[in-house]
Amino acid sequence: MKKQWWAALAAVAVLGAAVFFLVVPPVVDGKLNVTLDKGPYAVSQRAASLHKTLFVADLHDDALLWNRDLLQRYDRGHADLPRLLEGPQALQVFATVTKSPKGLNYERNGADSDSITMLAMAQRWPTRTWSSLLERALYQGEKLHAAARDSGGRLVVVKSRADLQAFVAQWRQDPHRVAALLATEGLHPLEGKLENVDRLFDAGFRMTGLTHFFDNEVAGSAHGLEKGGLTPFGRSVVQRLQDKGVLIDLAHASKPAIDDVLAITKKPVLVSHTGVVGTCPGPRNLTDDHLQRIAATGGVIGIGYWDGAVCEPSVSNIIRAIRYAVDKVGVAHVALGSDFDGSTTTPFDVRGLGLITQGLLEAGYSEADVRAIMGGNVQQLLLAQLPER
Template sequence: MTDLPMIINALGQLDNPNAPGSAEAASQLNPSSEQLTVDARTLADAHASGLTAVNITLGYTMGDLPPYEHTLHEIAVWDGIVRDNAADLLKVRTTADIRRAREERRIGVIYGFQNAVAIGEDTGRVATFADLGVRVVQLTYNQANHIGDGSMAPENRGLTDFGRSVVEALDEHRLMVDLSHSGERTCLEAAGIARRPVSINHTGCRALADLPRNKTDEELRLVASRGGFVGIYFMPFLNVSGHATAADVVEHIVHAVDVCGEDHVGIGTDGTVTSIDDLDAYRAHLAEHVALRRQAGVGAAGERDDTLPFVLDLRGVDQFRELIRLLEQRGYTSERIEKIMGGNFLDYADRVWAPEASR
């Protein structure tokens, strides 16, 4: 495969982690989007990687900031970033915007949450977020919230009554219901009651690595059977040792395809395109950050002082090319690889974002 296919990262970051502000933010529990560094290197690396579009995380995820107000502020910050870099970035509201980004050689920026706490007790806020351009809403982070239990909540209680009304509101406004980080019952219940297909934008397969952040075959199968999408991440949870490799990423993709079918699996790396240059310095601060997450109750089983939150041999501007090479080596056809690298997410987005009249 000489020409890269459309590459859509179902969960990633636009940031230069080597910039002083971003390096400092990485050590914090809840960094602000204002601390990210979308600079010339960030943009050049994103273009060089072949990236077409990426679902970024903005708004409240954890910490002491007021969730709703902070989330509105973060949306405004990203609107400014996109506006200031209009030659390179395009805010995505529809799949037509993703196709346009590819045609115009820009990077599509999809606004997404990794925690729905900002909805508060008012499902009317879903309409506000939709109007502001949010397109993906993950129900929970690792801990429980008032919507449902996250993957690290020991009770595994599933959705709350209010959580069911949140799923209904997200359906009504055609926003993706992302079940990454959710507990097993929360995932199964949300996938079961949603009128539109749902997604797990960044996860692994628990059948291969039995850790809470990974999804069971039952979860994967249900999401896919209802027309949904599953993105495999480039994260340490793909191997119980905490030291995942590119080979692990391939194995989890292969397993997900076996369970879900080739039309429902893609990638959600949960990382940047720009590599960290000084890994020794990064490792020196990692233990402190992991301890901070553990103390706050937001860490996940499998996070340790020595587990890097990325795959060492699948990072940087060549990460997508390398994954394509490995999938080709595994015997995957160009058509299947095109689906995994972006086509399946685009088709899923069409099923969720498009009004019924145009579908």
């Protein structure tokens, strides 16, 4: 009887482990990353013809967080290489997510809890990632580099102007390829150490958010408890990042933190994924003043697709937010910042980007303006600001 009891207990443990490791991660992924319209996506002949010629760039995707192979097509989530190629999309910024408070909300979160630890365990990430935010960022970066190596040249990680120039030249000859830029969702992976800026840079990171959903050692978050500005450590970090040619992303930063960065920046800054208060009030959406001051640095603002950015997630609301931003700062400073795969609900996946092209044409934008908004502005910013080599 005792042997039978232990055998039953072992069987239950094995079954529980199988559910935890094999079932939970894809179920959570599918429930949190929702596409309202899974396609096919129909657009006008004019929009389709133009869209195929565009260098489409998106400033924020969290696909590296999830237990997916970027080179395989999935029926969950918003983007993978097959769907990016089908989009088609020419450049994607992939962000690394390393910590997320339990009970996450848009108004007020502490830094004393974390839901990513359990997800990392369930997805069988290396044990080094279970207790280190830096290692989580580095591991997700390794996933991107490995996918690029195995892609047959269809996914190319760019780390410099020379890399991007070479990619653009190849893309013009054969657009069936995607450039990838590595970014962080907040700088808590620094773990309070300035030298970890160099660790991230050496690992290929070329864009860094300052904060995510909680205040950290660098700055206050729009969703944090204190919502303060840059810390003294944060000022040193901004200086080191700009010296190395890493772009600073103000998404999720508190208003005082945005003000502090704008007061000291010597280079363009950007917001990778956001909305605008003028069409959708919210604690992290940009005021007219911040839109104008960010644009004045030479930066760009990536308009998101989810409810927190545009209220009701729809193509018409995305176009409305883009039009508002353009009216305030001009075409040259507006871009796409989907927040695909960021535990978001969006009106389409990456294959539906032609719907935005069509919406912009219907809103009266010229083809040149559509080219700029859909990716030309991002290409120009990166070619000007990435390290030379």
